[in-house]
Amino acid sequence: ANQNSNLPWQFYPLTSKISLHPGENKKIEFYAQNNSDQPMTVQAIPSVTPGEAAQYLMKTECFCFKQQTLGSHQGMNMPVIFH
Numbered sequence: 578a579n580q581n582s583n584l585p586w587q588f589y590p591l592t593s594k595i596s597l598h599p600g601e602n603k604k605i606e607f608y609a610q611n612n613s614d615q616p617m618t619v620q621a622i623p624s625v626t627p628g629e630a631a632q633y634l635m636k637t638e639c640f641c642f643k644q645q646t647l648g649s650h651q652g653m654n655m656p657v658i659f660h
Contacts (some may be wrong), residue, residue, distance in 0.1 A: 578607060585613040586647075591635040591654065594606065602637070602660045610652030635660055 587610040621641035625631040640655035
């Protein structure tokens with residue numbers, strides 16, 4: 578996970594490594610926290626690394642599909658479900 582260095586948020590995956598079989602659904606979560614003193618709305622730009630893996634990954638649910646608003650100093654887990 579990477580984030581814009583100008584964004585006053587914490588953002589990181591809650592799981593650093595996974596194993597799965599082809600076609601298996603998997604749910605992982607990221608943690609995001611707005612460290613500013615005001616509500617903020619942001620939207621993640623999804624990407625997969627290495628790029629060759631992107632053709633094998635299909636997200637069925639992702640916080641990156643829409644904008645996310647967090648209040649001042651609010652944090653939350655954000656799920657991604659894929660196969």
